Amino acid sequence: MVETSVQDLKPDQARELEEKMARIQESVAAPPILETARRVGRLMDGKISTLDEAMEALKAKMLRLTESADGLRGSTARKVVEVLSPSQSEGDMYSEMTARCTYMSETVMVFLDGTTRFADFFNEICMRFKGLKPGLFELKYSLPDYPSCALDSDLDMRLMFRSLAEFKRTSVDILVRICDFCANCVADGVQCSAAAAASSCVSVVSTVIDEPDYLGDFRPEDPKVYMSKQWREYIKCGDQKFRGGAVEFRQKLCMYAIEVGFVFVYVRNDKWRVIAECFNKLSEGCKWYINASLCPANNFFYIRQLNNVHTCSGVLRQQKHKLLSSTIVKTLINDEFRGNPSLKAHDIMDRLKNNYGLDITYRVAWKGKEKAMKELHGSDEDSYSMLT
Known part of the structure; x- marks a missing residue:
């Protein structure tokens, strides 16, 4: 087996290997055979073995030992082939x-x-x-x-x-x-x-x-880099801190998922701890997982556990994403809305399309505008209570 599988062995190497493997087989077969031979003419287990009985027992044991020794020799040869001929064992590694x-x-x-x-x-x-x-x-x-x-x-x-x-x-x-x-x-x-x-x-x-x-001087245009590119850096490693607590962590986690291109579900979601898993965990067994909690000493949120590798096939950035909420839209338009309070919902939709490569519905854009207006001017109830 070794000679046919490993082509580059020298004759003396093959001979030495064959001798060592024969010694392995002999070490397995010799002790039981000698034990059978010693029983001839001796009182053992209350009975004296005759020569014929010992020969029959020796013959049966030799057949069994030969089979087991050949099996051991073959398995040893296969291990030797794997060690001496890595190209054979790496065949599967280089499959398509x-x-x-x-x-x-x-x-x-x-x-x-x-x-x-x-x-x-x-x-x-x-x-x-x-x-x-x-x-x-x-x-x-x-x-x-x-x-x-x-x-x-x-x-x-x-x-x-x-x-x-x-x-x-x-x-x-x-x-x-x-x-x-x-x-x-x-x-x-x-x-x-x-x-x-x-x-x-x-x-x-x-x-x-x-x-x-x-x-002429035509050159292909550079691919457009959207402003959402930096969202990929929002979730990086364990012990990462978020000064804004659970609110900041949830929003940055959503923006990270939008840019990377996956959907997650909350296992636990409160102001003390947030645990999330990939949406494809049940269907494809995806291993992505994040666990973050509040530090009472400074009220910061810290990532405690993070497996940031997706083993599913659903990681692809898309223009429409279910995690793109009106709260995120409000955060994106806050600065512009302060300078231009007359910004319309259609304008917001166009800006997210051009600057972030994302599509949102009119309703999400309108609700985002309403939240930005409320944050800037306060709610109608607050204004009325101040008057009264």
């Missing part, structure tokens, strides 16, 4: 898997295997997403307990496959994200690592499409 690549609000599926090079995968991303400039974005993927793993080289590709095999996953979510430092590098005339990796993609495009006489 699916990468769900998300850029802004669009997701495409890409098939990968262990032979996929990073440059080829990078070129595929460039071609699949329209308006994406090579060198101005970075790739991130998530694993359990590791929500933001970098992907920018062939080594990272191999490590990603190995990690996915260890977690027994056949798919991975990859985030295509515009990075500010790449944009600064390009503006300063410096090529960063991501831009260098994309050079092959740039060269391919330049050799195929060369129409300056027809297109």
Whole structure:
């Protein structure tokens, strides 16, 4: 088995391995055989064994021992093959898997295997997403307990496959994200690592499409970065504090879920403790979980437990979100409403669409305006009570 599975063993190595495995088999078979031989002509267990009886017993035991020793030898050989021939055991690791690549609000599926090079995968991303400039974005993927793993080289590709095999996953979510430092590098005339990796993609495009006489100085527009991008940083790690207590924590948790693209449900929700789980926990067994509570010493809210990795398939930013409430709308328009109290509901809808990439109904926009007006001027009941 070893000789047929491991091709690069030298003759002396194979011979030495064979001798050691034979000694293993002998160590299993020898003690019971010697014990049977000692019983001949001796009084043991109230009976004297004859030579014929001992031979029959010895024959039966030898057959059983041979079978068990062969089994042990075969299992040992298989373990040796796994150690000496890692390429055999890594075959499953390099099987084909699916990468769900998300850029802004669009997701495409890409098939990968262990032979996929990073440059080829990078070129595929460039071609699949329209308006994406090579060198101005970075790739991130998530694993359990590791929500933001970098992907920018062939080594990272191999490590990603190995990690996915260890977690027994056949798919991975990859985030295509515009990075500010790449944009600064390009503006300063410096090529960063991501831009260098994309050079092959740039060269391919330049050799195929060369129409300056027809297109003039046309350049594809930069993808729009919405003001909600910073919401991704609202929930980061354990022990993170929120000075506004439970109210601030709930609102930032909702805004974080809107930007990342998932829905959660409250397990407990009061002014002392908030516990939330992913909406897909029951249907897909998603592990995302957060637990935050009040610190009586300073009345701040602190994240006590956080598993910020989604194992479900429902993480995708959308323009409409059920957690986008009128309270969040009020927070977003507060400053503008103070300078322009005549702001209409349709104006609010347009601003959230253009600045945040989010769609809300007329009712949500109107209620958000009413809450902003109440916070600025107070309620009618408060005004009447002041007059009386």
